[in-house]
Amino acid sequence: MVDPNPLVSGKGVETLRKAGIEVITGVESQLCEALNEAYIHRIQNKRPFVTLRFSQSFDGVFLESTPVDCTTGSYYSKLLQENDALIALDSALSEDIKLLSSEVGCKQPLRIILSNDLKLPLESNVFDTSHAPSLVIARQQALVHDLEKSSRTGCQTMESLLLERGVELVAVPELNLKSALDVCYDRGFSSVLIDSRGRDSDTNFLGRQAIEDGVVEKVIVDIFPSIGSDKGSGSGLLMDGGSLPLERLSSRISGSHIILEGYMMR
Numbered sequence: 001m002v003d004p005n006p007l008v009s010g011k012g013v014e015t016l017r018k019a020g021i022e023v024i025t026g027v028e029s030q031l032c033e034a035l036n037e038a039y040i041h042r043i044q045n046k047r048p049f050v051t052l053r054f055s056q057s058f059d060g061v062f063l064e065s066t067p068v069d070c071t072t073g074s075y076y077s078k079l080l081q082e083n084d085a086l087i088a089l090d091s092a093l094s095e096d097i098k099l100l101s102s103e104v105g106c107k108q109p110l111r112i113i114l115s116n117d118l119k120l121p122l123e124s125n126v127f128d129t130s131h132a133p134s135l136v137i138a139r140q141q142a143l144v145h146d147l148e149k150s151s152r153t154g155c156q157t158m159e160s161l162l163l164e165r166g167v168e169l170v171a172v173p174e175l176n177l178k179s180a181l182d183v184c185y186d187r188g189f190s191s192v193l194i195d196s197r198g199r200d201s202d203t204n205f206l207g208r209q210a211i212e213d214g215v216v217e218k219v220i221v222d223i224f225p226s227i228g229s230d231k232g233s234g235s236g237l238l239m240d241g242g243s244l245p246l247e248r249l250s251s252r253i254s255g256s257h258i259i260l261e262g263y264m265m266r
Contacts, residue, residue, distance in 0.1 A: 004043045038191035041217065048184050051083065053220040054196040054207050059227045064197055066224065067095075072102040075254040079220070081106040084189035087180050089206055090115040090136075092197045098125040099195075100132055108132030109193065112183070114206075116175055118142045118158045122165065129166035136162060137180050140171045177206075177213055211244065216264055219246060223258040 003012070013023045033040060038049035055063040068076045080086065080101035086109045088099070099111045111126055111134045118138050120127075126134055143159065150157045159169050172179040177194070184192050194216070196207035210216045246262030253259070 004040050037217075042185070042190040046185070047181055047215070048084070048189050048192040049217050050181070050192050050194060050210065050215050051079075051218040051220060052194045052196060052207050052210050052216045053079070053222065055222040055224060057224050057226045057228060061228055063224060066197065066222075068097075068222070069255060069257075070098065070100060070102055072104070074102075075252075075259050076222075077102045079193060080109055083109045083191045083193040085110040085112055085184050085187075085191075086193045086195055087112045087114065087177070087206075088195045088197065089113070090120055092195070093121050093124045093126060095197070096121075096124050100125075110135055110184075110187075110189075112137060112180055114138075114175060114180060116142060118146050120158065120162075122161055127162070127165050127167055133166075133168075135168045135170060135183075137170045137172060137175065137183065139175045140173055143169075143171050177210055177215055181215060211264075219262050219264070221260040222254075223260065225256045 003010075013025060016023050041047075041049040055066040055068075057063060070077050070080070078101070080099065081103045086099055088097075088111070090113050093113065099109075101108060108131060111132060113120070113126060113134065113136045115136055115138045118136075120136065146158050149155070162169050170183060181192065194206060194210050196205070196210070245265045247265045249260070249262045251258060251260050
């Protein structure tokens with residue numbers, strides 16, 4: 001595969017050929033492109049390659065609060081290892097999730113938490129940055145309200161409390177996935193995992209927004225070995241425009257779970 005980056009594309013091949021070395025390109029091109037799909041996507045589209053993950057019961061109920069196996073070799077541990085960043089809602093922190101890969105010697109993803117109001121459980125494992133970095137993206141108005149509260153009560157601002165824990169805070173005018181992905185792209189990230197979980201008034205809110213915004217390239221569904229749930233949020237993704245087709249489908253077993261994967265059809 002020839003590097004799609006126009007700054008270097010073909011230069012390595014040219015150098016080798018000038019040195020009298022025969023170079024054959026295009027060998028196993030589909031496999032090479034699959035292995036480098038995130039990098040290629042970033043170069044060609046000027047935005048990160050986004051994977052959406054969520055959990056469902058066997059009968060299709062979206063599961064908002066689910067334990068995910070992060071042990072070494074598990075699909076989720078490997079998934080975290082493969083991505084530069086992970087995006088989740090602050091409501092997911094009620095589970096006290098760690099969002100850490102257990103693979104030996106892996107580079108941990110930047111854990112990005114989206115927060116509308118900066119009401120964050122600072123005791124959450126996500127804000128322990130001794131093993132992986134964390135970043136909070138919040139509305140500018142939330143920071144204003146937090147400063148006003150600090151002035152009235154004399155308590156520390158959430159920003160200062162986060163900084164004490166080594167957590168960066170980024171303020172944006174409007175809190176949405178585009179803002180978060182812009183932050184990821186500006187930091188040079190190629191691959192981003194959107195992990196849709198946590199309580200919300202809408203069914204699979206983060207997943208639905210990601211797909212409706214057209215930012216998702218790949219979808220992973222973790223099918224739990226159960227039917228129904230008292231903590232579920234309806235059935236499936238409720239899309240305003242109806243269902244969307246997927247291609248290049250695959251499935252595998254991970255412990256007692258079924259993992260389904262597919263790519264958005266472009």
